[in-house]
Amino acid sequence: MVRKTKEDAELTRKRIINSARAVFLARGVSRSTLEHIAAHAEVTRGAVYWHFENKTEIFHAIRDQVFLPLIDRMDDSLTLASDVDPLTQIENSLCVTIDDLNNNIEMRQTYEIMMIKCEYVDEFSLVLQQILNNCSSITGKIKLAYERAEQQNLLSSKLTPLALALDTHLFFSGLLHMWVKDADGTMFRHQAKDLIKSHINLRRKQ
Amino acid sequence: MVRKTKEDAELTRKRIINSARAVFLARGVSRSTLEHIAAHAEVTRGAVYWHFENKTEIFHAIRDQVFLPLIDRMDDSLTLASDVDPLTQIENSLCVTIDDLNNNIEMRQTYEIMMIKCEYVDEFSLVLQQILNNCSSITGKIKLAYERAEQQNLLSSKLTPLALALDTHLFFSGLLHMWVKDADGTMFRHQAKDLIKSHINLRRKQ
DNA sequence: ATATATACATACATTCTTGTTTGTATATAA
DNA sequence: TTATATACAAACAAGAATGTATGTATATAT
Numbered sequence: 001m002v003r004k005t006k007e008d009a010e011l012t013r014k015r016i017i018n019s020a021r022a023v024f025l026a027r028g029v030s031r032s033t034l035e036h037i038a039a040h041a042e043v044t045r046g047a048v049y050w051h052f053e054n055k056t057e058i059f060h061a062i063r064d065q066v067f068l069p070l071i072d073r074m075d076d077s078l079t080l081a082s083d084v085d086p087l088t089q090i091e092n093s094l095c096v097t098i099d100d101l102n103n104n105i106e107m108r109q110t111y112e113i114m115m116i117k118c119e120y121v122d123e124f125s126l127v128l129q130q131i132l133n134n135c136s137s138i139t140g141k142i143k144l145a146y147e148r149a150e151q152q153n154l155l156s157s158k159l160t161p162l163a164l165a166l167d168t169h170l171f172f173s174g175l176l177h178m179w180v181k182d183a184d185g186t187m188f189r190h191q192a193k194d195l196i197k198s199h200i201n202l203r204r205k206q
Numbered sequence: 207m208v209r210k211t212k213e214d215a216e217l218t219r220k221r222i223i224n225s226a227r228a229v230f231l232a233r234g235v236s237r238s239t240l241e242h243i244a245a246h247a248e249v250t251r252g253a254v255y256w257h258f259e260n261k262t263e264i265f266h267a268i269r270d271q272v273f274l275p276l277i278d279r280m281d282d283s284l285t286l287a288s289d290v291d292p293l294t295q296i297e298n299s300l301c302v303t304i305d306d307l308n309n310n311i312e313m314r315q316t317y318e319i320m321m322i323k324c325e326y327v328d329e330f331s332l333v334l335q336q337i338l339n340n341c342s343s344i345t346g347k348i349k350l351a352y353e354r355a356e357q358q359n360l361l362s363s364k365l366t367p368l369a370l371a372l373d374t375h376l377f378f379s380g381l382l383h384m385w386v387k388d389a390d391g392t393m394f395r396h397q398a399k400d401l402i403k404s405h406i407n408l409r410r411k412q
Numbered sequence: 413a414t415a416t417a418t419a420c421a422t423a424c425a426t427t428c429t430t431g432t433t434t435g436t437a438t439a440t441a442a
Numbered sequence: 443t444t445a446t447a448t449a450c451a452a453a454c455a456a457g458a459a460t461g462t463a464t465g466t467a468t469a470t471a472t
Contacts, residue, residue, distance in 0.1 A: 004419060004469085009418080012419080027327055028328075029325060030234070030236030033459060034460080035458090035460095043420075045460090047421080049420095049462085050418090051420095116325070117325050117327060119234030119237070119323050120234075121237065122237075128387050131387060132384075132387060135393070156362070159407065166404075167405050167408065169380070170401065171373060171376050172380070173384060174375070174376035174377060174381075175380075177379060177383055178338075178341065178376065183334075187338055195369075198365055198369040201364075201365065202370075202408060210438090210450080211438095211439065212448090215448080215449060241428090249451085250451050251431095252452075253451080256449060257450095260430090260431090414472085415472080416472095417468105417469090418469075420465105421467105422464080423462105424461105424463075424464095425460105425461090425462085426459100426460085426461090427459085428459080429456105429458080430456090430458095431454105431455090431456095432453105432456105433452100433454075434454090435450105435452075437448100437451105440445100441445085442444085442446095
């Protein structure tokens with residue numbers, strides 16, 4: 001029972017990726033073997049080696065599946081014209097990400113893998129650079145929103161839009177890390193949106 | 207040349223720990239073998255197995271060496287009576303941690319290992335719980351400082367001390383993560399203290 | 413209809429890594 | 443002074459994990 005149709009093969013590929021995500025999450029990337037992944041996908045390592053060169057390539061496939069679309073959406077929600085004020089726009093874009101984490105299992109698992117089930121050495125260390133690049137990109141978008149807020153006289157503080165954006169970005173970065181670590185949800189997950197609201201309210205005039 | 211004196215043995219133990227830190231940093235915890243660590247310490251695995259049961263125990267030794275004293279100091283700088291105002295006290299305690307990271311190589315390397323060179327699965331997953339516990343402890347201390355600031359009418363906002371403390375903690379958590387990832391220092395390390403100042407200034411009246 | 417490339421499964425060889433066991437020189441206790 | 447425990451080194455055994463090589467049934471192209 002071999003030589004499937006192209007659609008079958010593509011399905012196998014996706015099953016391998018999904019299995020790898022589950023295995024990475026349960027055992028960590030390093031301790032996950034291609035045999036584990038293959039077994040979970042109900043194929044042999046032969047199939048895995050056919051579709052991927054090695055474990056690293058599977059890792060990147062998982063990452064790209066979640067993060068490539070994510071960046072675009074983050075961009076959109078901060079850049080697109082909107083009827084709400086810029087501060088609410090920032091608040092919403094952060095909340096949307098939290099919603100995504102809550103609703104999208106693949107995204108939640110991928111975040112967890114990237115944050116606490118992966119060691120950034122050797123082939124993985126270049127991912128760190130990508131993360132830093134995304135950060136400055138996102139910070140830039142937030143800064144633009146704060147500049148609009150400043151023009152509309154919505155800000156309470158004398159901080160520059162850049163300083164506000166960096167502070168917001170660091171806040172959200174910390175929130176995401178804690179969100180992931182707080183698996184039972186009692187400490188951060190249940191109040192994540194409230195924390196975002198407070199963070200933005202701190203900037204609002206009055 | 208065996209059977210050293212007790213002082214020699216303790217020295218060997220410390221050399222193993224220091225070597226493990228270096229090896230963990232370079233190769234990640236998972237890819238570091240006891241042979242790597244032993245070779246770096248210029249001993250054999252026999253010595254490693256004499257002093258430690260396995261790699262996990264070395265990991266915890268490294269962690270304890272840095273984090274046990276750290277918690278106390280963080281406590282002190284926030285709780286002890288001081289002549290500066292509470293907001294400056296918070297600011298200083300955060301800056302001190304940044305100074306520590308800059309000056310204390312062991313601490314810097316340990317942070318880097320814990321944050322991006324370790325997978326929190328199996329035996330390591332209970333560390334996550336410890337981290338969360340530390341977080342709520344630190345947040346509690348910051349909250350107390352904000353309460354004093356509120357009593358002294360130093361705060362600009364209508365946020366509760368708890369909300370302010372959580373926001374500060376998440377900000378600092380994000381800053382530490384970015385500080386570690388920003389290895390060349392161009393993005394966060396060089397302006398870490400300014401970011402802290404801005405964060406606190408946002409809370410100051412006027 | 414036949415040839416070929418595809419999509420795997422199976423088998424093999426090699427390298428790591430670990431844990432344990434054994435050996436041993438020497439501080440140290442008695 | 444002798445016995446014993448200490449602080450390792452060295453050797454051993456076993457299992458994992460990886461990559462590759464080989465086999466093969468069947469879509470698909472010609």
